Amino acid sequence: MLAVEVEKRLGDFALAAAFKAAGGVTALFGPSGAGKTTIVNMIAGLIAPDRGRIALDDTVLFDAAARIIVPPLRRRIGYVFQEDRLFPHLTVRRNLDYGRYMNGLPRDEAGMMRVVDLLDIGALLDRRPGRLSGGERQRIAIGRALLTHPRLLLLDEPLASLDAGRKREILPYLVRLRDEAKVPMLYVSHQFREVKRIATEVVRLDDGRVAAQGGLDLLDASVADMLV
Amino acid sequence: MLDLTPDEWIAIRLSLRIALVATVVALPFGLAIAWLLARKDFWGKAIVDGLVHLPLVLPPVVTGYLLLISFGRKGPIGSFLADTFGIVFSFRWTGAALACGIMGFPLLVRAVRLSIEAIDRRLEDAAATLGASRLWIFATVTLPLALPGIIAGMVLCFAKALGEFGATITFVSNIPGETQTLSAAIYTYTNVPGGDAAAGRLVLVAIALALLALIASEWFARRAGMRFHGE
Numbered sequence: 078m079l080a081v082e083v084e085k086r087l088g089d090f091a092l093a094a095a096f097k098a099a100g101g102v103t104a105l106f107g108p109s110g111a112g113k114t115t116i117v118n119m120i121a122g123l124i125a126p127d128r129g130r131i132a133l134d135d136t137v138l139f140d141a142a143a144r145i146i147v148p149p150l151r152r153r154i155g156y157v158f159q160e161d162r163l164f165p166h167l168t169v170r171r172n173l174d175y176g177r178y179m180n181g182l183p184r185d186e187a188g189m190m191r192v193v194d195l196l197d198i199g200a201l202l203d204r205r206p207g208r209l210s211g212g213e214r215q216r217i218a219i220g221r222a223l224l225t226h227p228r229l230l231l232l233d234e235p236l237a238s239l240d241a242g243r244k245r246e247i248l249p250y251l252v253r254l255r256d257e258a259k260v261p262m263l264y265v266s267h268q269f270r271e272v273k274r275i276a277t278e279v280v281r282l283d284d285g286r287v288a289a290q291g292g293l294d295l296l297d298a299s300v301a302d303m304l305v
Numbered sequence: 306m307l308d309l310t311p312d313e314w315i316a317i318r319l320s321l322r323i324a325l326v327a328t329v330v331a332l333p334f335g336l337a338i339a340w341l342l343a344r345k346d347f348w349g350k351a352i353v354d355g356l357v358h359l360p361l362v363l364p365p366v367v368t369g370y371l372l373l374i375s376f377g378r379k380g381p382i383g384s385f386l387a388d389t390f391g392i393v394f395s396f397r398w399t400g401a402a403l404a405c406g407i408m409g410f411p412l413l414v415r416a417v418r419l420s421i422e423a424i425d426r427r428l429e430d431a432a433a434t435l436g437a438s439r440l441w442i443f444a445t446v447t448l449p450l451a452l453p454g455i456i457a458g459m460v461l462c463f464a465k466a467l468g469e470f471g472a473t474i475t476f477v478s479n480i481p482g483e484t485q486t487l488s489a490a491i492y493t494y495t496n497v498p499g500g501d502a503a504a505g506r507l508v509l510v511a512i513a514l515a516l517l518a519l520i521a522s523e524w525f526a527r528r529a530g531m532r533f534h535g536e
Contacts, residue, residue: 122434123434149430150435153436156434164428176436179438
């Protein structure tokens with residue numbers, strides 16, 4: 078269970094959002110500039126809110142009143158960025174292994190191969206990210222985040238930088254991730270069809286505020302709103 | 306080929322040793338200062354930046370003189386180091402290495418700083434979300450990505466140290482076998498009647514060393530850069 082209640086001023090933009098995500102895939106849905114990435118960065122620990130509280134299960138990650146700020150490296154939250162952000166100087170295998178090593182987890186070849194198979198990146202292991210396609214790179218980035226055994230996986234528009242064909246290539250892997258790996262996910266997107274395919278719950282964000290939260294039926298209502 | 310006399314060999318070996326020690330000792334300081342200048346905002350940053358670059362614009366003889374009065378036997382730093390650690394700089398090859406290191410330092414810091422500034426900081430954020438501490442991020446992301454710049458900076462520092470003349474001769478004088486570097490030896494030979502042949506030989510050696518350093522740095526930087534693009 079992820080509980081978020083944050084406030085932050087960024088110039089003219091004021092963010093004040095509160096929502097809970099129980100498990101499964103929660104979509105953070107809304108137009109560009111609604112504050113989706115800012116919220117995700119706060120949950121990851123890359124940005125500190127001005128006020129509020131963030132808790133994951135029974136761990137408090139941030140509490141302004143109690144002056145608790147857990148640094149990102151100790152949050153055990155996987156983050157798949159909009160751009161893959163793979164390390165260009167490391168092979169795919171070492172990119173995938175980076176989080177395990179940094180978290181001091183024991184070597185687990187079988188676990189690694191399960192993720193590699195799930196994402197179908199076995200043929201790329203000894204290559205460097207430089208010349209791989211966008212879809213391949215983003216699959217590796219998902220695997221890299223997954224292999225830290227995160228308590229929560231943040232995906233910030235993971236398909237936004239890909240063309241339509243590549244999007245269709247990745248979506249099935251994300252669905253498998255949801256159904257097989259069963260890691261709770263927070264999925265940021267402004268793409269209606271993407272959200273509909275992957276999410277189990279929707280938080281609709283609008284201009285820095287939570288406009289609505291609920292099931293997938295909320296999507297149709299949101300779209301109807303937008304069309305009006 | 307070149308028929309170098311033992312004295313000339315001594316000057317060459319001494320120069321190489323001084324330049325190497327100067328570069329290796331300057332490296333950790335250079336990395337730290339370059340990282341600070343590239344990544345941190347702090348009070349007095351402009352002053353630190355200015356101090357680092359001062360040897361580049363100051364007449365070398367002034368740098369040498371300042372070293373002499375501070376690191377000399379009677380200087381405040383020099384007497385302290387000599388009394389407590391037994392480290393003596395004045396009129397020793399270590400003093401030459403100190404002078405050469407300080408003269409090469411701005412070139413080292415500049416190259417490293419530029420390469421650190423060019424690194425995509427989002428990669429460092431990604432490393433943090435994967436559980437890496439700041440020190441690990443520096444060691445596994447920042448440092449390897451800055452490697453071409455670090456190599457370039459080291460070669461520049463080494464080349465500067467190899468050719469340094471003014472600060473060295475002012476600080477530690479021109480003692481054969483102890484502080485007489487390649488440059489100082491060439492200078493000496495040009496002042497002695499009949500020294501032209503010896504000076505000419507050492508000039509050729511200096512040119513060869515400089516070219517070698519450039520080619521080596523190009524090769525290293527290319528190798529380091531190659532790893533980021535494809536296999």
